[in-house]
Amino acid sequence: MESETDFEENVRRTLANPQNQGEMADADTVGTVGSPDCGDMLRMWLKFTEKDGQKVIDRASFQSFGCQTAIAVASMATEMLKGKTVEEAANIDSNELSAPLGDIPPMKIHCGQMVEGALKQALSQGDASTKAEEIPAPQGNTLLGDFHASTSGKVKVVPIESE
Ligand code: FES
Numbered sequence: 001m002e003s004e005t006d007f008e009e010n011v012r013r014t015l016a017n018p019q020n021q022g023e024m025a026d027a028d029t030v031g032t033v034g035s036p037d038c039g040d041m042l043r044m045w046l047k048f049t050e051k052d053g054q055k056v057i058d059r060a061s062f063q064s065f066g067c068q069t070a071i072a073v074a075s076m077a078t079e080m081l082k083g084k085t086v087e088e089a090a091n092i093d094s095n096e097l098s099a100p101l102g103d104i105p106p107m108k109i110h111c112g113q114m115v116e117g118a119l120k121q122a123l124s125q126g127d128a129s130t131k132a133e134e135i136p137a138p139q140g141n142t143l144l145g146d147f148h149a150s151t152s153g154k155v156k157v158v159p160i161e162s163e
Contacts, residue, residue, distance in 0.1 A: 006102040011072040014101070018071055020061040020078035027061070031121025033157035037110045040066025041160060042074060044118035046081070057081045057089055062118070069111035073098045077115050090123050092116070117157030 004012075024030075027045035034041045042064045049058035060078035064071045077097040081089055094112035097119075098104045104112060 005105075007104060007108075010101040011068055014072040014075050015068055018075040020059070020075065021063065021071075022061055023063060024059065024061040029122045029125040031118040031123070031125065032160040033114055033117040033121055034160045035066070035110055035114050035157055038067065040064070040070060040111075040114065042066055042070055042114045042118045044074065044078070044115070044122050046119075046122050048086075051083070054085050057084050057086075060119075062115075066114065067108075067111055069098075069101075069104070069108045070114055072101055073112045073115045074118075076100045077119065081119070086123060089119065092119070114157050121157075121159055 024045035024047060026047060028048050030043060030045045032041065032043040042062060044060060044062045046057055047059040048055050050056070060081040062074040062078055064074055073094075077092075080092070080097065080100075084092070094109070094116040097115050098112035
């Protein structure tokens, strides 16, 4: 019998107690993406605050309509993002987000990319230079319209409109 890899064990442990799962009612922004590879979807909400004159992520939460790896990466990512400035968050890639889980198998790489895509999509909804209090409230159906090339080249995800 094949033994469980470190990655599988870490995913299983994370799923036993996933963090920050669920919609965030008072979020400042939300990003929703889907993977053409598997048809899964992931949504990430961000709430900003101001610290030492900089806009930082106060809280992040997610909802995943997808596989266990995406849930595990999103759980880790939403913890990792707390306290990060918008610039720092924008520079995090899927490798970094999934690193706490160990060596991600090639066929699961897109799961982490979906989390990165949702994060970038959420960040792209607000101007990174604005102060926390100037961030516009999430707009119901503008996700698709606001999507721009910054996330489409590297991450194989597509934006999905909010309902
Ligand atoms: Fe598609 Fe994991 S298999 S997100």
